[in-house]
Amino acid sequence: xxxxxxxxxxxxxxxxxxxxxxxxxxxxxxxxxxxxxxxxxxxxxxxxxxxxxxxxxxxxxxxxxxxxxxxxxxxxxxxxxxxxxxxxxxxxxxxxxxxxxxxxxxxxxxxxxxxxxxxxxxxxxxxxxxxxxxxxxxxxxxxxxxxxxxxxxxxxxxxxxxxxxxxxxxxxxxxxxxxxxxxxxxxxxxxxxxxxxxxxxxxxxxxxxxxxxxxxxxxxxxxxxxxxxxxxxxxxxxxxxxxxxxxxxxxxxxxxxxxxxxxxxxxxxxxxxxxxxxxxxxxxxxxxxxxxxxxxxxxxxxxxxxxxxxxxxxxxxxxxxxxxxxxxxxxxxxxxxxxxxxxxxxxxxxxxxxxxxxxxxxxxxxxxxxxxxx
Numbered sequence: 001x002x003x004x005x006x007x008x009x010x011x012x013x014x015x016x017x018x019x020x021x022x023x024x025x026x027x028x029x030x031x032x033x034x035x036x037x038x039x040x041x042x043x044x045x046x047x048x049x050x051x052x053x054x055x056x057x058x059x060x061x062x063x064x065x066x067x068x069x070x071x072x073x074x075x076x077x078x079x080x081x082x083x084x085x086x087x088x089x090x091x092x093x094x095x096x097x098x099x100x101x102x103x104x105x106x107x108x109x110x111x112x113x114x115x116x117x118x119x120x121x122x123x124x125x126x127x128x129x130x131x132x133x134x135x136x137x138x139x140x141x142x143x144x145x146x147x148x149x150x151x152x153x154x155x156x157x158x159x160x161x162x163x164x165x166x167x168x169x170x171x172x173x174x175x176x177x178x179x180x181x182x183x184x185x186x187x188x189x190x191x192x193x194x195x196x197x198x199x200x201x202x203x204x205x206x207x208x209x210x211x212x213x214x215x216x217x218x219x220x221x222x223x224x225x226x227x228x229x230x231x232x233x234x235x236x237x238x239x240x241x242x243x244x245x246x247x248x249x250x251x252x253x254x255x256x257x258x259x260x261x262x263x264x265x266x267x268x269x270x271x272x273x274x275x276x277x278x279x280x281x282x283x284x285x286x287x288x289x290x291x292x293x294x295x296x297x298x299x300x301x302x303x304x305x306x307x308x309x310x311x312x313x314x315x316x317x318x319x320x321x322x323x324x325x326x327x328x329x330x331x332x333x334x335x336x337x338x339x340x341x342x343x344x345x346x347x348x349x350x351x352x353x354x355x356x357x358x359x360x361x362x363x364x365x366x367x368x369x370x371x372x373x374x
Contacts, residue, residue, distance in 0.1 A: 001287055001351050001363050007296035008309050008365060012286040012351060015175040026174030030300040033171065039238050045183075046236035049229065050082050053162035060087040060114075062162040063228075065151050067091075067271040068104030070241075070255075071166035073248035075233055076111050079164055089154060091147040092119035093272040095327055097261075100271030103253055110252045118150050124214045126332045131208035136197045137285060137346035139328075140278030142218070145201060148190050149220045155228035156221055167234035173293060183235040187220065241268070241297065262319060263290030264298075264312060276321035277328055277339075283318050283374075284347040287361045291316050314366050320373060 001010045004024035011018050017025045053061050061084040066072035068090075079086050090104065108115050125142065132141040151163050163185075170179040182189065201218035204210050233239075245253075245267050260266035262276035269275045269290065279290040295309035304312075329336050352359050359374045 001361065003365050004296070006306065007299045008292055008306065008313065009174065009296050010286065010288055010292070010365070012348070013174065013282075013288055013292070014286070015170060015173060017174075024174055025176075026172075026296060027300060029171045029174060033238055037238075039236075042183075042236045046231075047082070049162065049231065050084065053084070053229070056161040057085070058159060059085070060158065060160045061085045062087070062164050063151050063155050063160050064088050064113075064164050065090075065147050066104070066107065066115075067093075068100050068102075068107055069269075069271050070245050070248045070253055070267060073103075073107050073111070073251060073253050074244045075164055075166055076107065076113055077248065077251065078233060078237065080111065080113075084162075086113045087154075087158075087160060088113045088115040089147075089151050090115065090117045091143060091150065092117050093143065093274065094122060094125060094331055095273035095324075097271060097273055099254065099256060103271070106252050106254070116154070118146075120146060120217055121214070124210070124217075127208050127210050127214070128204065128218070129328075130332050130334065131204060131210060133342055134345075135207060136199075137281045137342070138197055138278070139274065139281070141197065141199075143272075143274070143278070145218050149201065149218050152220050152228070152230070153217075155230075156224055156226050159226050161228055163228055163230040165230065165232050167239050168232040171234065172239060172297070183231055185230045185232055190220070240301065241265075242301065242303070261324070262321060264294040264316065268294075273324045273327045276319075276324045280319075280321055281343050281346055284343050284352075286348065287351045287364070289316075289318050291319065310366060314369070317370060318374065 001012055002018060003010050004018060004027060005022040006027045007024060009016050009024050009026055011024070015025065019028065062079055064072070064075045064079055064086050066076065066088045076086055076088060088108065128142040129139065133139045154160070155163050165185050168182065170176070170182065179189070201215045201220070205212050205215055255267040255270060257266055260268070260270065261273070262269050262279050269279070283289055291313055295304065295312060298304045299306055299309055325336060325339055329339055347359070351362055353362060354360070358371050360371045
């Protein structure tokens with residue numbers, strides 16, 4: 001494993017490449033945001049897209065996928081500032097948190113938007129979550145595929161011309177140059193960067209007993225008599241999580257300080273009890289945690305220095321989400337040993353080694369790390 005000399009991301013993280021100077025693609029993306037992208041021109045481009053959407057619209061101008069998190073608030077605030085008639089759509093997680101529920105309801109009341117809270121069959125969700133986790137180690141795969149498919153499907157059925165997503169993760173966290181500068185969330189992006197592991201809904205038929213009918217809600221329509229445009233707001237408006245937090249908090253977004261679920265930020269990833277389990281297996285696969293992402297962004301923003309980030313990481317450890325593991329295993333009707341054995345199946349032996357029966361990472365960024373529970 002090698003680490004970016006500017007932030008703390010390892011080259012094992014998907015999308016991350018180090019250049020000859022040892023700078024990662026995430027930091028290079030931030031440099032593009034700061035110096036290369038003409039944000040005024042991007043905003044004018046966004047205004048043209050919005051004008052076209054309004055002309056095509058016969059009712060709702062756009063769909064905004066929401067969870068109640070800070071980005072959801074920001075997307076709706078900006079959409080309304082542009083005068084768009086918004087339909088908000090939520091994938092109803094089976095493990096919505098109390099603060100997530102409160103933020104979602106407050107957002108709808110305060111920002112005054114129409115809303116669909118879309119839920120899948122619990123039995124299908126259980127089967128798909130187990131199948132995805134056992135096959136790919138990506139527990140968030142069904143959640144991501146669900147929100148992508150339902151928003152696309154609703155836009156086609158209701159002939160809503162525009163879908164507005166939040167950040168472009170390839171620009172924020174690291175990806176190929178072309179994908180960092182992409183403005184559209186299309187079918188290619190979903191299959192390659194939407195936590196899909198290159199799979200479509202159809203590929204899951206027969207896995208863990210999933211039937212074609214059960215997978216229909218997750219299928220993204222390919223035959224279309226109407227094609228909505230699907231864009232990243234973060235490709236047109238310079239994205240800064242802390243500026244966004246300040247703005248949405250002034251409208252009514254709430255979080256509990258020092259009580260985050262995963263990572264270093266107490267204002268993000270707080271809507272669902274399963275999101276921590278989406279991030280947790282990255283420790284086994286890539287030798288990193290959500291904290292690496294959070295702290296690396298703060299380094300790029302100039303909020304902290306690299307050595308400060310390493311010290312924070314040392315104090316946090318790799319954050320085992322024990323309560324969320326219990327909630328998840330109860331939902332899918334599995335023993336906790338099953339969860340741990342599945343994580344172990346995806347441990348990357350190219351970066352991990354055993355010493356005195358304890359797993360350790362080769363060339364880890366912190367020499368005196370506590371490996372006991374790794």
